[in-house]
Amino acid sequence: MAQGPAETLKTTPLFERHLAASGRMVPFGGYNLPVQYPLGIMAEHKWTREQAGLFDVSHMGPSFLRLNQPSGDAEADHADISAVIEPLVCGDIAGLRRGQIRYTILLNDQGGALDDLMIARSPSSGGELYIVVNAGTKDADFARIEAAAGDRATLIRADGDHALLALQGPAAVAVLGTLVPGVTDLGFMTHAAFPWAAGQILVARSGYTGEDGFEILVPSADAPALWDQLLTDERVKPIGLGARDSLRLEAGLPLYGHDLDPGISPIEAGLGFAVSKRRREAGDFPGAARILAEREGQLSRVRVGLLVEGAPAREGAEILDASGAAIGVITSGGFAPSLGKAIALGFVPPAHAAIGTRLQVAVRGRAQPAEVVPTPFVPHRYFRQAKAS
Numbered sequence: 001m002a003q004g005p006a007e008t009l010k011t012t013p014l015f016e017r018h019l020a021a022s023g024r025m026v027p028f029g030g031y032n033l034p035v036q037y038p039l040g041i042m043a044e045h046k047w048t049r050e051q052a053g054l055f056d057v058s059h060m061g062p063s064f065l066r067l068n069q070p071s072g073d074a075e076a077d078h079a080d081i082s083a084v085i086e087p088l089v090c091g092d093i094a095g096l097r098r099g100q101i102r103y104t105i106l107l108n109d110q111g112g113a114l115d116d117l118m119i120a121r122s123p124s125s126g127g128e129l130y131i132v133v134n135a136g137t138k139d140a141d142f143a144r145i146e147a148a149a150g151d152r153a154t155l156i157r158a159d160g161d162h163a164l165l166a167l168q169g170p171a172a173v174a175v176l177g178t179l180v181p182g183v184t185d186l187g188f189m190t191h192a193a194f195p196w197a198a199g200q201i202l203v204a205r206s207g208y209t210g211e212d213g214f215e216i217l218v219p220s221a222d223a224p225a226l227w228d229q230l231l232t233d234e235r236v237k238p239i240g241l242g243a244r245d246s247l248r249l250e251a252g253l254p255l256y257g258h259d260l261d262p263g264i265s266p267i268e269a270g271l272g273f274a275v276s277k278r279r280r281e282a283g284d285f286p287g288a289a290r291i292l293a294e295r296e297g298q299l300s301r302v303r304v305g306l307l308v309e310g311a312p313a314r315e316g317a318e319i320l321d322a323s324g325a326a327i328g329v330i331t332s333g334g335f336a337p338s339l340g341k342a343i344a345l346g347f348v349p350p351a352h353a354a355i356g357t358r359l360q361v362a363v364r365g366r367a368q369p370a371e372v373v374p375t376p377f378v379p380h381r382y383f384r385q386a387k388a389s
Contacts, residue, residue, distance in 0.1 A: 028059065058162075061157075062130070210253070250377045267291055317344075
């Protein structure tokens, strides 16, 4: 569907900063966002892998789900708020520790993905969850959660009065640690609140690049100052949507609406880890019959990573077997700056999914060799705290 004129697009609290930095603005998810800066997508990508990239991801859907009548017993209240959201997803939300974040899938009744999202238990309050959904599905997601909540809980959207920044890369922890003491104590997939300016910011050690880093929820009024202060560090450069996409592709991370959609299950998409053990054993999530059968091997397609020889194979390109017969389709594809090669994600029958399988992809009417390879294409470098012995 064609996007409306630029003047109808929403802007983030950092819009003026992007213009001042000569960001090339494009429509994305109903917002006017920078696809790149003068540095260029390739250099921005490599800078994030080597130093620290700063992204404006305020188009995403941060929110809080709060019990309307908490008891004051933190554990009981967490169980109650988890019971509101668990019927919609396949993750174990009740089992979250304080401050812990879980990646999970919002499912339809057929076990298809309506969205992938992050759900986090409050570091302090027992009856609150921090939820971040994708930009393109946030209105539908929020409506679905509100319907499930009924009069038990209230969904508070934070996308209207907050900005969401992502600081990603090997230098991210040193950079943010100098500004916000305490963030270095966070482990991967945990979050906490920290004082900032006249209020506070919520910092999660997570991201969408495969690198160590943070996502920072900050009040809109304070966002430009935080953006500016982070960029005073010579290790930090602003990064646009173009490099964000190539970074997540190298990391083998799905993009909703491309590698995930309402017809694709978590098992088909290679996201079986998101179906938590307790939920599998109970079979108490939408589409459980299909998903549990697929875990036992009853599926017709699976997502694979492909190393492509020659020009990149883009979304929609056919995947061919060795004889040239069409067997699948590319859902994400492009050039991997870290590898100097073309890579892709796509779906093929399980019989063609083994690592090392030689396939082909159709690019502009020509068949190019491709090989099934492990994902992520570039190793993840998340920071994981050592477990106590």
